[in-house]
Amino acid sequence: MKGNLVLFWLEEKVALCYGRDTIVLAAETYPLDYPETLPEIINGFLHANGISAPDIEKILVVADLTVLLQKRLKEDFSFGYFRITPAAFEYPPVNSLLKESSVELHYFNLPLPDHPEYTLQMQLALKSISNLPIKHIAINSTLSLIEPAGEKRLIEEGEKLYPGRFIYYPSYNYSTANFLLRENVLLINLILSEPVELFFSWLSNSFKHCSVSAPIYFLKGDGTLTSSRTVKINPLLTWQSQFASYAMGGSRWTSEGDSIIAAQNGEDICLGLTENYLPKTAGGINSFWGLEIPGKYPITTRLKKRNGHKKWEKTLDKINPFPGTVPIISFVPSISTSPVFRYPLVTIPDEPCVWAVGVLTAPYRMEIEKVVFFSQSYQFQVEKQGLLDIALYQLNREGVHLSDISHRFEELSLRYLPQNAYLLRLTISGNLL
Secondary structure (H helix, E strand, C coil), rough: EEEEEEEEEEECEEEEEEECCCEEEEEEEEEEECCCCCCHHHHHHHHHCCHHHHHEEEEEEEECHHHHHHHCCCEEEEEEEEEECCCCCCCCCCHHHHCCEEEEEEEEECCCCCCCHHHHHHHHHHHHHCCCCEEEEEECCCCCCCCCHHHHHHHHHHHHHCCCCCEEEHHHHHCCCHHHHHHHHHHHHHHHHHHHHHHHHHHHHHHHHCCCCCEEEEEECCCCEEEHHHHHCCHHHHCHHHHHHHHHHHHHHHHHCCCEEEEEEECCCEEEEEEEEEEEEECEEEECCCCCCCEEEEEEEEEEECCCCCHHHHHHHCCCCCCCCCCEECCCCCCCCCCCCCEEEECCCCHHHHHHHHHCCCEEEEEEEEEEEECCHHHHHHHHHHHHHHHHHHHHHHHEEEEEEEEEEEEEEEECCCEEEEEEEEEEEEEEC
């Protein structure tokens, strides 16, 4: 029987599961004392369960790559950053992230490309940074989503003056209209870039060693799948993916589409929600290491284990968005309730076979955005079709084929830009074939 392989990377251990739809045929957890043992682990799992490499259609990875950030911040690492803005900002970027780290940021403010001093200031900045032990340079422009030519021009000039000297990370890869939010995402991902590259090399080489050539997809924090290419560009998308797998797995395991999920988080209990079998997410702005970032990530709250039943029930009432009480699906066996507790409690095993049920049924989702300027409805239709064509081309280029595909557009007015400025957002969803 052909199926999908689910790999959970938990830093010091890995869990492997094999199945299809909601059926898990095999599951096992292994200690990962040394990274180089992964091929041996994969081969052992396949052999023990009678699975051949051609039986694997897709590899679904659950790995919160943001855990690599803590180690990276302790290393001696310098990088450059160019802000292309009408006026210089007075505060340093991602200061709360770097203030106690060994990472050093050298940043330069440049005027917009149409400014008469742009070329000279850009060349002087590139000359200054070329004398520093820096390989990686991030670029963020106020106009990157409207006209990315300014960032491309800087990259072209840098290659002309110092060919092969730098690796550039432009902000137009991130479809976030807000400059400061885009800056946070850009710089977090830049700091993660080298360890994430090593992770991908390790992972792909391990499967290649086992003759497994199936495409690899990653679970995002919102409980949907995305391509390896997308995660390489934006590893921040995998933040809270482990909890998302708990939420989806618990929901599917119990057939409770709307529920409250309780999972262990250190000495505390992490509470989250599912709605229609997916983690309920907070849109807009989230807090990550003291920084504001955009995106959809699970709504969670922490509760002390020792809190009494009244405290529990009060917290549950506060976070419960549903019209009545819904089941608490608990991965924590020590949780108990009183006879008058209003929420039904369902305790389930904290095991890979449960987590994998949700991952195996996770939909694929991609979002792209574009800033547009107009007021006529027919112009919207032209831009929508163009954005849809770009998205379908990207899916085809990445070899992503979907069934039950659907899409929707959102038109968001942008008040801080000139009149008739809109953020046009396209979301495409479907099931991987």
